[in-house]
Each structure stands twice: as structure tokens, then as C-alpha cells.
Amino acid sequence: MARDLAIDLGTANTLVYMKGKGIVLNEPSVIAVNRQSGEVLATGHDAWDMIGRTPSYIVAVRPLRGGAITDFDITERMIRLLLQRVGVSRFTRPKVVICVPSAITEVERRAVTDATRRAGASDAQLIEQPMAAAIGANLPIDEPVGNMVIDIGGGTTETAVISLGGVVALEAIRVGSFDIDAAIQSYVRREHGVAIGERTAEEIKIQIGSAEPGPQDRSADIRGRDLVTGLPKTVRLTAEEVRFAIDEPVAAMVLSVKRCLAKAPPELAQDFLARGMYLVGGGGMLRGLAARIERETEVPVKMSPQPLEAVVLGAGHCIENYQALRGMFMGTSR
Amino acid sequence: MIAMSFFTGLFAFIAIVSGATLLIMIYFDNRNVRIDDGIANFRRHIDALSPEARQSSVHRNNSEDRRN
Numbered sequence: 001m002a003r004d005l006a007i008d009l010g011t012a013n014t015l016v017y018m019k020g021k022g023i024v025l026n027e028p029s030v031i032a033v034n035r036q037s038g039e040v041l042a043t044g045h046d047a048w049d050m051i052g053r054t055p056s057y058i059v060a061v062r063p064l065r066g067g068a069i070t071d072f073d074i075t076e077r078m079i080r081l082l083l084q085r086v087g088v089s090r091f092t093r094p095k096v097v098i099c100v101p102s103a104i105t106e107v108e109r110r111a112v113t114d115a116t117r118r119a120g121a122s123d124a125q126l127i128e129q130p131m132a133a134a135i136g137a138n139l140p141i142d143e144p145v146g147n148m149v150i151d152i153g154g155g156t157t158e159t160a161v162i163s164l165g166g167v168v169a170l171e172a173i174r175v176g177s178f179d180i181d182a183a184i185q186s187y188v189r190r191e192h193g194v195a196i197g198e199r200t201a202e203e204i205k206i207q208i209g210s211a212e213p214g215p216q217d218r219s220a221d222i223r224g225r226d227l228v229t230g231l232p233k234t235v236r237l238t239a240e241e242v243r244f245a246i247d248e249p250v251a252a253m254v255l256s257v258k259r260c261l262a263k264a265p266p267e268l269a270q271d272f273l274a275r276g277m278y279l280v281g282g283g284g285m286l287r288g289l290a291a292r293i294e295r296e297t298e299v300p301v302k303m304s305p306q307p308l309e310a311v312v313l314g315a316g317h318c319i320e321n322y323q324a325l326r327g328m329f330m331g332t333s334r
Numbered sequence: 335m336i337a338m339s340f341f342t343g344l345f346a347f348i349a350i351v352s353g354a355t356l357l358i359m360i361y362f363d364n365r366n367v368r369i370d371d372g373i374a375n376f377r378r379h380i381d382a383l384s385p386e387a388r389q390s391s392v393h394r395n396n397s398e399d400r401r402n
Contacts, residue, residue, distance in 0.1 A: 135383065138385065142384045165379055165380050165383050316391050325379060325382050325383070327379055
């Protein structure tokens with residue numbers, strides 16, 4: 001008998017929760033494929049190490065962008081491999097709950113459920129990421145009070161107001177932490193004439209990236225390829241420069257939070273002031289982001305204790321209480 | 335003959351009235367059940383989201399991760 005699963009199929013990372021066991025898999029959403037034969041060569045951490053370093057016949061790709069499937073076949077193969085790795089065989093077909101961005105279109109929704117069913121699931125249900133995040137972040141969403149959750153993932157930023165087990169207001173944009181990496185890449189290319197890869201850009205973001213000035217501001221030497229000479233080159237980048245480079249995506253994230261606050265009923269506004277907003281997702285870990293949102297919205301912002309796992313833990317709770325929480329799945333009547 | 339047809343008619347009338355009453359009672363009973371179902375389903379939904387219900391999934395994982 002297969003154990004039912006909850007999958008957080010994120011743009012950056014994929015996490016799998018197994019019913020009765022907890023989180024059993026956590027790795028990057030990357031797959032390396034042989035371009036000629038179509039064979040899968042590596043997934044997860046192994047495939048992540050290959051990004052930007054493969055010979056021409058190998059392609060290491062992220063099959064999701066902005067929370068949506070960009071390559072259906074590769075996503076299906078990735079889900080199939082994930083299911084195999086957690087012990088699902090041809091004869092055991094589990095029920096699967098998948099977390100998806102709330103801004104997903106009908107076509108994208110069908111792409112995810114079809115890919116999951118074809119990969120071996122007996123039933124595939126979708127749950128909105130902010131709702132799963134609120135459950136996983138232990139917010140008191142069973143009470144008639146306003147709970148605000150900001151989920152910043154690799155490809156999306158979603159802000160939701162949740163009360164009495166349902167979404168009251170929602171705002172989602174397709175801007176996430178990968179857009180921050182892309183902004184760093186673009187800045188270094190434009191201002192320093194040096195090309196850097198997406199992994200280097202991510203390392204810069206983690207090391208010296210910030211949304212607000214702070215005492216930890218420092219600089220870092222980065223290595224890339226000189227666009228004029230084509231030779232390797234090292235340039236020094238300051239925290240202030242990085243802050244300037246990433247201001248556009250960060251401002252878009254803050255604006256989407258403000259728009260969600262504006263959509264929320266006034267009765268719940270006082271709850272936010274008293275209880276604050278909760279930040280989840282890997283993108284929320286950017287230094288100073290909580291402080292910037294707090295400064296611009298004048299509402300306290302708290303970081304969830306488990307920002308990376310909150311979504312899959314919430315979906316896992318839904319798989320543990322499948323019948324009682326069926327109404328939370330997308331496309332079902334509440 | 336007349337007496338028989340009178341009783342047959344009476345029984346038929348009583349049967350029809352009883353049947354109709356029964357159907358009306360079943361209809362109203364079902365309606366009540368549906369209203370109760372809504373309350374019960376909502377209660378179940380909310381209870382499943384309570385901190386106590388999350389003890390087994392979310393809290394357990396949080397504490398396991400902290401140990402790791």
C-alpha cells in the first residue's frame with residue numbers, strides 16, 4: 001500500500017512529505033538530460049552541480065519558471081523520479097497533493113495534475129501555496145482573526161490574508177528570488193562588463209545581498225568572464241551596489257504586499273497590526289527584506305521558524321487529514 | 335358494489351395522502367440533514383486546522399528538524 005504524498009514543486013526546490021513519516025526529500029528542482037538520447041542523467045543536487053558546466057550534449061534545466069511548468073515532459077519525468085525515490089512503484093499508486101502558486105492558470109493547473117497522474121499518482125490535488133504556508137507556519141487560521149502570510153519563492157511572491165480556514169484576500173506576482181539573481185547578473189554585466197552565471201549571482205545574493213542597509217554590509221570579490229577580452233576577471237562588489245541592483249524586484253515584492261493589505265477587509269486590518277505578517281519561503285530570507293516590508297507598510301513582519309519547509313508541512317497536514325481538508329484543494333467546492 | 339368502491343376509494347385516498355405526507359416528511363428531513371451536514375463539515379474542516387490537529391504533522395516535523 002502506497003503512502004500518500006504532499007509535494008512542494010517549487011521553482012527552486014522540491015520537497016516531498018510522506019504521510020505518517022514527514023519530510024522525506026528536499027532538493028533543488030533541477031534535472032540534467034542527455035540532449036541526444038533524452039535520457040535523464042541526474043536530478044536534484046547532482047543536477048544542480050552541473051548547471052552552467054555541462055558539455056553541449058547535456059542540458060541541466062529547471063523545468064519550472066515562475067511556479068509554472070515550462071517543459072511538460074521533463075516535469076513529468078522529474079515527478080516520476082521523485083515518486084520512485086520515495087518508494088512509489090508501478091503497483092502502488094498514492095494520492096498526491098501538490099502545492100502550486102495561486103496565480104496559476106487553468107492550463108498550468110491541468111499540466112501539473114496530468115504530469116503527476118502520468119507519473120504514477122492515483123489522484124492529484126492542488127493546494128495554493130500561501131494556504132499551505134499558513135498551515136505549515138502554525139498560524140491560527142482556524143480562528144476568526146486575520147492572518148497574513150507572505151510567501152516569497154524562486155519564481156513567485158504571494159501574499160494572502162487567511163481567516164477561518166479560507167483565503168480572504170490574495171495578491172500574487174511572478175517575481176521571486178530568481179529575479180533577484182537575474183538582476184544581479186544584469187547589473188554586473190552592465191556596470192562591470194563581466195558575465196557571471198546564475199549560481200554565482202545566487203552566491204552574491206546570499207553573501208552580500210540585502211534589501212535594507214545594515215551593520216552586516218560588506219563587499220565581495222566575484223569572478224566572471226570579461227565581456228571585452230573574454231578572459232576570467234575578478235571584480236569587487238559592495239553591498240550597496242547589490243542593493244541598488246536588486247531594488248526593482250524587491251520593490252515589486254513590497255508593492256504586492258501593500259496591494260494585498262489594501263484588499264483586506266478593514267475588520268482584519270487591526271489584527272495585522274497586533275499580530276504582524278509572517279514571511280515564508282527561501283526568498284524571504286534575503287537580509288533586510290522583513291525590515292523593508294515593515295518600514296514601507298508600517299506593519300510588523302515576523303520570519304517563520306521554518307521558512308523553507310512551511311509550504312510542504314502545510315500540504316503534508318492536508319494529506320494527513322485528507323477527508324476533512326478536501327475543501328481546501330483547488331477546484332473543489334468548499 | 336357501491337360500498338366496496340367507496341372503501342376502495344377511501345383506502346386509495348388515504349394511501350395517496352399518507353404517501354404524499356411521507357414524501358414531504360422525507361424532503362424536510364433531508365433538508366435538515368443537509369443544513370446539519372454543512373455545519374458538521376465546516377466544524378470538521380476548522381477542527382482539522384486547529385493547533386491540536388497540527389500537533390501530529392507540523393509540530394512533529396518542526397521538532398524533528400530542530401533535533402537534526
